[in-house]
Amino acid sequence: MSVVDALLQIFSRMGFPKEITHDQGTSFMSESTTEFFERFGVRVVHSSTYHPQSNPVERFHRTLGRILRVLCSEEGPDWEKHVHAALFALRTVTHESTGFIPAELVHGRNLRTPVTLLYENWLQPEEEQTPVTEYVFTLLNRLKRFQDLAVKEMEKSQQRN
Numbered sequence: 001m002s003v004v005d006a007l008l009q010i011f012s013r014m015g016f017p018k019e020i021t022h023d024q025g026t027s028f029m030s031e032s033t034t035e036f037f038e039r040f041g042v043r044v045v046h047s048s049t050y051h052p053q054s055n056p057v058e059r060f061h062r063t064l065g066r067i068l069r070v071l072c073s074e075e076g077p078d079w080e081k082h083v084h085a086a087l088f089a090l091r092t093v094t095h096e097s098t099g100f101i102p103a104e105l106v107h108g109r110n111l112r113t114p115v116t117l118l119y120e121n122w123l124q125p126e127e128e129q130t131p132v133t134e135y136v137f138t139l140l141n142r143l144k145r146f147q148d149l150a151v152k153e154m155e156k157s158q159q160r161n
Contacts, residue, residue, distance in 0.1 A: 003027045004036045011040075014106070019043040023058070059157075064090070066153050067146070082142070089146030096154055114140040 011017070020037065022028040024046050037044050047058075067086050071079040091103040092113055103111045110116075114136045121133055 003030070003033050007033075007036065016040050017042055019045055021045045021047050021057070023047050063150070063153050063157065067149060070149060082146075085139075085142050086146045086149075089143050090150050092143075093147045093150045093154075096158060114143060 018041070020042050022044065027033065028044075034044075036042075067090070068079070068083070071082055071086060075082055088111075092101055092111055094101050098105065101110060103109075117136050118133070118140070121136070
């Protein structure tokens with residue numbers, strides 16, 4: 001898959017950005033990618049090469065790498081089953097640098113989380129605890145672990161900076 005194909009897949013889900021930042025990697029500097037950006041009116045901003053502090057995507061990749069290392073060490077061969085929950089936790093934890101939840105910045109609203117599901121279920125209580133409630137509690141515990149991990153990583157990052 002080419003970079004242009006990958007970008008089209010992302011943009012078809014999220015919309016076309018006005019601006020994109022990249023570190024002048026060869027795949028982003030190709031003629032086809034440059035033409036793609038020009039045709040769709042995407043302004044290109046170059047960050048410093050080999051300087052991840054100036055590129056927020058690179059900082060996110062560093063955080064994600066740390067979380068994946070912990071997942072691999074804690075979950076062993078089943079680590080892949082928990083990647084989506086870890087990403088969900090990253091998208092729903094408030095970032096210290098912005099003060100916002102990433103999903104809120106991308107979608108303009110908070111995501112419907114297990115806490116929201118529990119709240120909705122408690123507003124319409126039933127006599128017996130439903131399997132949905134049990135599932136949500138299990139999921140909530142797992143997501144809380146990943147959110148705590150994400151917060152720890154953000155705090156470590158802030159202390160280093």
